[in-house]
Amino acid sequence: xxxxxxxxxxxxxxxxxxxxxxxxxxxxxxxxxxxxxxxxxxxxxxxxxxxxxxxxxxxxxxxxxxxxxxxxxxxxxxxxxxxxxxxxxxxxxxxxxxxxxxxxxxxxxxxxxxxxxxxxxxxxxxxxxxxxxxxxxxxxxxxxxxxxx
Numbered sequence: 001x002x003x004x005x006x007x008x009x010x011x012x013x014x015x016x017x018x019x020x021x022x023x024x025x026x027x028x029x030x031x032x033x034x035x036x037x038x039x040x041x042x043x044x045x046x047x048x049x050x051x052x053x054x055x056x057x058x059x060x061x062x063x064x065x066x067x068x069x070x071x072x073x074x075x076x077x078x079x080x081x082x083x084x085x086x087x088x089x090x091x092x093x094x095x096x097x098x099x100x101x102x103x104x105x106x107x108x109x110x111x112x113x114x115x116x117x118x119x120x121x122x123x124x125x126x127x128x129x130x131x132x133x134x135x136x137x138x139x140x141x142x143x144x145x146x147x148x149x
Contacts, residue, residue, distance in 0.1 A: 025111055029100035035120040036093060042068050043148040046121075047076060050089050052138035060143070065092045093121040096140060100125065109137075119145055 042065075049060045060076040070092050073082040082090075091099070100113060100122060109128035116123045126139040 025113065026101050026104045029097055029103075029113070029122075032115050032120045032122075033097045033101070036097070039119065041093075041119070041145075041147050042066075044093075045146045045148070046093065046142050047144040048090055049141045049143075050091075050138060051141070052089070053136055061090060063090050063092065066148075068092060068094050091140060093142075093145075096122045096125055096142070099127070103127070116142075116145070121145065 045062055045064045047060050048063050049058070051058065061082055062074045062076060062078050063070055064072040064074070070087060070090070073087050073090055074080055075082070103111065106127075110126075111128065112124065112126040113122050114124040115121065121142065122140070123142050124139070126137075128137045
């Protein structure tokens with residue numbers, strides 16, 4: 001019984017040390033964003049999958065970005081264009097950072113993010129539902145980045 005009580009007290013103290021875990025997620029995103037920006041990559045393509053509640057979310061696509069703006073989205077082979085009305089489901093690296101930084105406001109019920117070791121972009125971003133602004137859970141997997149400097 002003493003071990004259980006000690007465990008619970010330790011757990012409470014550990015959890016209370018992190019006053020605002022979502023805030024620290026946002027702060028970490030700002031640090032990683034600065035690292036990404038310092039690389040000067042504005043023109044690139046990424047292979048990305050968004051797992052969410054919409055048709056076709058299980059497929060990888062190729063997102064083409066020029067001057068930090070999405071200019072085209074194609075299937076993973078790069079041959080078939082994705083209709084522009086479906087572009088809203090995919091994000092550029094800057095838009096992924098925007099989502100992370102905005103977690104201070106959206107307050108997701110859960111989150112997980114892994115940054116790419118070399119390029120510092122969010123390679124895996126998973127968020128649970130939060131406020132009305134972000135009412136569904138979703139995951140972005142970004143598996144490749146090709147720079148066009």
